[in-house]
Amino acid sequence: MPELPEVESLRRRLASLEGRCVRDVDGRDEMVFAGGLAPEGLEERLAGGRLERVDRRGKYLLLGFASHWLLFSLRMTGRFACGPLSSEADSHRKLSLTFDGGSRLHFLSVRRLSRIHWIQPGSPTWKRKVDALGPDPLRGDFTLVRLQKQLSGRRGPLKPLLMNQKFVAGLGNIYASELCFRAGVDPRRRAPELTGRTVRTLHGCTVRLLREAVLTGGSSFLDFRNPDGRTGRYQRYHHVYDRAGERCVRCGGTVTRIEQAGRSTFYCPDCQT
DNA sequence: AGGTCGACCTGGCAGC
DNA sequence: TGCTGCCAGGTCGACC
Numbered sequence: 630m631p632e633l634p635e636v637e638s639l640r641r642r643l644a645s646l647e648g649r650c651v652r653d654v655d656g657r658d659e660m661v662f663a664g665g666l667a668p669e670g671l672e673e674r675l676a677g678g679r680l681e682r683v684d685r686r687g688k689y690l691l692l693g694f695a696s697h698w699l700l701f702s703l704r705m706t707g708r709f710a711c712g713p714l715s716s717e718a719d720s721h722r723k724l725s726l727t728f729d730g731g732s733r734l735h736f737l738s739v740r741r742l743s744r745i746h747w748i749q750p751g752s753p754t755w756k757r758k759v760d761a762l763g764p765d766p767l768r769g770d771f772t773l774v775r776l777q778k779q780l781s782g783r784r785g786p787l788k789p790l791l792m793n794q795k796f797v798a799g800l801g802n803i804y805a806s807e808l809c810f811r812a813g814v815d816p817r818r819r820a821p822e823l824t825g826r827t828v829r830t831l832h833g834c835t836v837r838l839l840r841e842a843v844l845t846g847g848s849s850f851l852d853f854r855n856p857d858g859r860t861g862r863y864q865r866y867h868h869v870y871d872r873a874g875e876r877c878v879r880c881g882g883t884v885t886r887i888e889q890a891g892r893s894t895f896y897c898p899d900c901q902t
Numbered sequence: 903a904g905g906t907c908g909a910c911c912t913g914g915c916a917g918c
Numbered sequence: 919t920g921c922t923g924c925c926a927g928g929t930c931g932a933c934c
Contacts, residue, residue, distance in 0.1 A: 630926085630927060631928090660911095688928075702928075705911080705928065706911090706913090739913070740911045740927095741910090741911055742910065742912090742929085744929085782903095785904070785905055786905095789905080789906085793905095794928090801927075802926090803927090890906055890907080891906075891927095892926095892927070893925095893926085905934090907931105908930105908931095908933105909932105915924090916922105916923095916924085917923095917924105918920105918922090
């Protein structure tokens with residue numbers, strides 16, 4: 630599932646398209662176009678436009694044009710591909726952009742949960758979606774002081790809190806479990822119970838885990854040379870996620886699955902305290 | 903306002 | 919072999 634490292638990896642790959650002009654637009658499946666934006670309407674707005682910038686906010690990928698941004702919320706199965714598509718991949722295609730020089734960028738979404746917005750900075754939708762995001766661990770605003778401050782008003786268990794995009798932007802179910810493991814913290818521990826030392830550990834681990842994941846997991850998530858894009862390989866980097874019943878690589882205990890806020894959490898009860 | 907829960911969606915897979 | 923039904927998770931709105 631695309632979380633911050635995968636989207637950041639994607640952003641870096643797409644940055645090579647900056648400065649190109651859109652020659653052709655082909656949108657389909659109204660369901661993924663949010664806010665009453667019809668695929669045809671988008672074609673009208675985008676054609677001839679210059680892609681000024683490729684950016685990321687949390688898990689959102691943004692393509693910046695003159696006054697508006699194309700915001701992609703990938704959710705579960707959203708992904709990008711370049712070049713020709715297999716017929717199966719083509720059946721999941723939602724948007725294709727053809728740039729000057731002929732390179733094509735496709736956006737696909739198998740489960741149709743992805744959303745594409747056409748929004749302007751400062752608009753109500755922008756404020757509600759982008760400005761409302763918490764600090765981004767790969768940017769300067771994710772400081773220890775800010776994390777401490779944010780935790781002070783919270784009472785809930787740590788792991789669902791880490792998944793809250795208004796608390797920290799970019800963590801999903803996989804990295805939230807992995808982060809608790811790396812920091813050696815029980816994911817059920819409530820915010821007021823965390824010591825200053827634990828919060829420091831958590832802060833440092835968040836930055837390191839995501840930076841590493843951009844270089845490893847993030848890069849194996851997307852393979853632009855393969856238009857069918859396999860996604861499963863990065864699982865080898867997980868220590869606890871989807872490893873219930875296996876031995877903990879740190880202490881030899883047994884990785885356990887529990888449910889928190891309706892989502893699976895994986896952790897080692899022996900070394901996460 | 904913080905926290906939880908269900909709905910959305912569809913491919914994959916366990917179980918019969 | 920073929921069918922049924924559950925499961926995965928990011929986000930949002932409803933609810934307590």
